[in-house]
Each structure stands twice: as structure tokens, then as C-alpha cells.
Amino acid sequence: MIGSSQTLNSLGAKVVVASSCDESHPPENITDGNPHTFWMSTGMFPQEFIIRFAEPTKISAVTVDSYSVKHLKIDKNTSQNASQFESVTEKEFEHTEGHLQSNVISLNGSSATHLRFIITSGYDHFVSVHRVSVQD
Amino acid sequence: MTLFTSSHPANESTATGCTCSQDGPIKHLCVWLLRDALCPCCRGASRKTAKKKKTKTTESRASFSVINETRGFIYSVWTLSTLMVKLRARCLLVGDAAVGKTALSHMFHSDGTLFQKNYSMTTGVELLMKCVNIPETNNSVELYIIDSAGKQTLVEACEKMWGELSLLCLVFDLTSEQSFANCSHWMERVHAHCHGLHIPGVLVGNKSDLSARREVQVSVAQEWAQTQGLEYYETSAKEMENCDAPLLGLARAFHSLYQERRETIQNLSPA
Numbered sequence: 176m177i178g179s180s181q182t183l184n185s186l187g188a189k190v191v192v193a194s195s196c197d198e199s200h201p202p203e204n205i206t207d208g209n210p211h212t213f214w215m216s217t218g219m220f221p222q223e224f225i226i227r228f229a230e231p232t233k234i235s236a237v238t239v240d241s242y243s244v245k246h247l248k249i250d251k252n253t254s255q256n257a258s259q260f261e262s263v264t265e266k267e268f269e270h271t272e273g274h275l276q277s278n279v280i281s282l283n284g285s286s287a288t289h290l291r292f293i294i295t296s297g298y299d300h301f302v303s304v305h306r307v308s309v310q311d
Numbered sequence: 312m313t314l315f316t317s318s319h320p321a322n323e324s325t326a327t328g329c330t331c332s333q334d335g336p337i338k339h340l341c342v343w344l345l346r347d348a349l350c351p352c353c354r355g356a357s358r359k360t361a362k363k364k365k366t367k368t369t370e371s372r373a374s375f376s377v378i379n380e381t382r383g384f385i386y387s388v389w390t391l392s393t394l395m396v397k398l399r400a401r402c403l404l405v406g407d408a409a410v411g412k413t414a415l416s417h418m419f420h421s422d423g424t425l426f427q428k429n430y431s432m433t434t435g436v437e438l439l440m441k442c443v444n445i446p447e448t449n450n451s452v453e454l455y456i457i458d459s460a461g462k463q464t465l466v467e468a469c470e471k472m473w474g475e476l477s478l479l480c481l482v483f484d485l486t487s488e489q490s491f492a493n494c495s496h497w498m499e500r501v502h503a504h505c506h507g508l509h510i511p512g513v514l515v516g517n518k519s520d521l522s523a524r525r526e527v528q529v530s531v532a533q534e535w536a537q538t539q540g541l542e543y544y545e546t547s548a549k550e551m552e553n554c555d556a557p558l559l560g561l562a563r564a565f566h567s568l569y570q571e572r573r574e575t576i577q578n579l580s581p582a
């Protein structure tokens with residue numbers, strides 16, 4: 176096992192930018208550690224959200240629980256502002272039917288204050304993200 | 312049980328649905344059950360009603376379970392009618408050359424709600440943005456309409472600009488049998504472009520003002536539209552007849568799709 180998995184809320188992390196907002200499925204649902212609550216995109220691609228950590232945080236991997244996401248890119252920075260990102264990795268998710276996708280994405284222990292998740296395409300018009308957790 | 316709070320009349324084991332139904336039972340229950348407030352029309356009289364009925368236990372239990380069962384439904388009605396969603400859809404406007412796509416797209420924004428319009432001669436694609444409100448909700452759909460040139464020689468180049476489509480507006484000329492026949496080719500092209508993803512859409516027979524020259528009958532167009540899963544509309548861009556209807560149809564279709572998907576996602580099991 177690599178490190179321990181922590182919910183983002185317990186690390187003081189929160190979503191500071193999201194490209195879609197359905198008021199009944201807000202982006203805070205991504206960081207609350209609960210796979211039953213979700214943020215949902217409201218149409219078109221790409222879609223993105225940015226998570227800010229309280230302080231620079233070493234991350235070996237992130238786990239993303241989602242639905243209908245096809246391709247995800249992750250960028251990071253170590254700045255106080257949500258700008259000037261460098262790309263870290265990208266991954267093609269497998270399609271699931273009737274249950275959530277769960278993907279572990281290695282970030283090689285890089286340090287970050289912001290992580291930007293860009294969903295470049297989906298298996299459907301709308302995608303949802305239920306939980307993002309990090310392994311240190 | 313999170314929707315019920317202790318101060319709520321419906322929380323009492325003897326509670327029944329409020330017997331007054333001024334605004335219709337659904338709206339009434341929405342306000343009453345979910346807002347933790349007194350019933351808006353009887354001002355809490357239902358509580359008394361409930362107590363009075365204490366002796367008739369079977370009846371009150373039955374009503375209570377009805378409230379419980381309908382709660383999920385009521386909750387979704389409630390969220391849909393109060394919380395705002397702005398959807399975004401990329402809508403392809405396509406059909407043979409000269410059927411009136413550009414004329415129609417200019418009508419779409421004649422009511423002044425167009426926010427942005429860019430014109431690009433080189434690519435043969437014009438992009439318009441139009442925001443459509445979904446009646447009886449706080450929700451709206453921003454339609455990014457791509458007016459794609461219909462000329463055969465330009466189609467290939469234009470298709471590169473279509474991108475990932477959300478909606479389809481397929482247009483033909485009611486005075487041209489050929490433009491209607493070609494709709495099936497356009498459908499094939501769009502299907503191939505979308506790699507199997509279902510795209511809600513409408514079929515529009517334009518130039519309805521030229522009734523003497525009509526070559527395509529309503530019933531024929533309607534029937535074909537149905538086989539393709541498209542809603543059918545007739546418009547006249549020239550006379551500004553019915554031009555908003557296809558847009559509203561598209562926005563509604565996308566909105567229902569969103570609601571369906573949201574429902575599905577709500578019922579998913581964990582990974």
C-alpha cells in the first residue's frame with residue numbers, strides 16, 4: 176500500500192473553480208468524501224474543476240470516482256493562484272454501466288497547491304464526479 | 312428522513328396530508344414537506360386535523376405512507392422548480408444549400424436575446440449563441456448554434472468544425488423534394504460524426520410561406536421525422552413564422568435528457 180487515502184475536506188482542500196454548476200449538485204460534492212453526492216457537468220466538453228490545497232501537498236496518487244468520463248487530464252501548480260499550470264498526466268477511463276468508474280492515477284509524489292482536472296471527453300453528454308481522494 | 316425535521320407537522324406519527332389543496336396537491340406538499348414551514352394555505356390547521364384523526368389510526372397511517380412514498384418524487388419536483396441549472400449545448404444547424412439555414416439562424420436572435428455572433432467566411436461555419444429559458448422552471452439552455460455550409464464541396468471542411476455535438480437542427484426547403492430526400496444523407500453523416508452517441512434533434516421544413524410551391528406534405532415529413540427520432544416543425548424565416556419553436560423544442564429535449572441522466576446517476580451504485 177502506498178500511503179493512506181484521505182478525503183480532500185480533511186486536508187482543507189476545496190474546489191475553487193468548476194466549469195458547470197447545477198445548484199443541486201455543486202462542486203463541493205467532489206471533496207466531501209461521499210460517493211453518493213456528485214458534481215455534474217451541464218453540457219459540452221471540455222469540463223474542468225480546480226482543487227486548491229491549504230498548503231503545498233505531496234501527492235503520490237489521486238483516486239477519481241466518476242461516471243461517463245472518457246478522458247481526463249491533470250495539471251498542477253505550486254503557486255498561490257489558480258494559474259500557470261503544468262501538465263502532469265492524462266488517462267483514458269473505461270466505460271461503466273450501472274456503477275461508478277473508479278480510477279487511481281499516479282502523480283509520482285509531486286507537490287501541488289492546485290490540481291486542475293480537465294475532462295476532455297465523455298461517453299455521454301453529461302458526466303459526473305463523485306469523489307476525489309488523494310494518497311500521500 | 313432528512314427532509315423531515317422534528318418541528319414539522321408531517322413528522323408526527325399521526326400526520327396526514329393536509330386536506331386543503333389550494334394550489335394543487337403537489338405544489339402544496341412541496342412547500343409543506345420540504346420547507347419545514349407551516350402549511351401555506353391552512354397555516355398549520357393540518358396539525359389539528361391530524362390530532363383529531365388520532366382515533367382513526369389505520370386511515371392516518373395509510374396517508375402517512377403515501378407521503379413517504381411520494382417524497383422522492385416531490386423532492387425532485389422541488390429541486391427542479393427552485394434550484395437553477397444552466398445547460399450548454401452545441402447545436403448543429405445543417406441541411407442542403409439555400410434551404411434557409413442562415414436566414415433561420417438570423418431569425419433566432421431577432422428577439423434581441425442573442426449575446427454573441429461571430430462570422431467566419433473562411434471556414435464556412437457561423438457560430439451563434441442563444442439562451443433559451445425552459446418554461447415553468449428556473450433553468451435555461453445556452454445553445455451554441457453552428458450554421459454549417461450545405462454546399463457539397465464545403466461539407467468536408469466544415470465537418471471538422473462541428474466538434475462534439477449535443478443537438479441537431481436539420482433543415483430542408485418545403486418547396487424542394489430533393490432537399491427533403493437529402494435529409495437522410497445528412498442524418499447518416501451526423502450519426503457517423505457522433506460515434507453512436509444519441510443526439511436529440513429537430514427536423515425543420517422551412518419556407519412555409521411559399522404554400523403554392525410546396526413539394527413536401529406535412530404528413531410525409533412528420534412520419535420520416537418520427538422514424539429518425541426527430542421532432543418536426545415548419546417555419547418561415549421570411550415571414551418570421553414559428554421560428555422560435557424549433558429552438559424551444561431543442562432546449563426542452565436537452566433539458567429532459569439532462570434530467571434523465573441525473574436520475575440515472577443518482578441511482579448508481581459505488582464502484
Ligand SMILES: Nc1nc2c(ncn2[C@@H]2O[C@H](COP(=O)(O)OP(=O)(O)O)[C@@H](O)[C@H]2O)c(=O)[nH]1
Pocket residue numbers: 406407408409410411412413414415461517518519520521546547548549550
Ligand atoms: N420565401 C422564403 N425564402 C426564404 C426563407 N428562408 C430563406 N429564404 C431564402 O432562401 C435563400 C437561401 O437562404 P439561406 O438562409 O442563405 O440558405 P442556407 O444556404 O441554407 O443558409 C435566400 O434567398 C433566402 O432569402 C423563407 O422562409 N421563405
Ligand SMILES: [Mg+2]
Pocket residue numbers: 412413414458460
Ligand atoms: Mg447559409
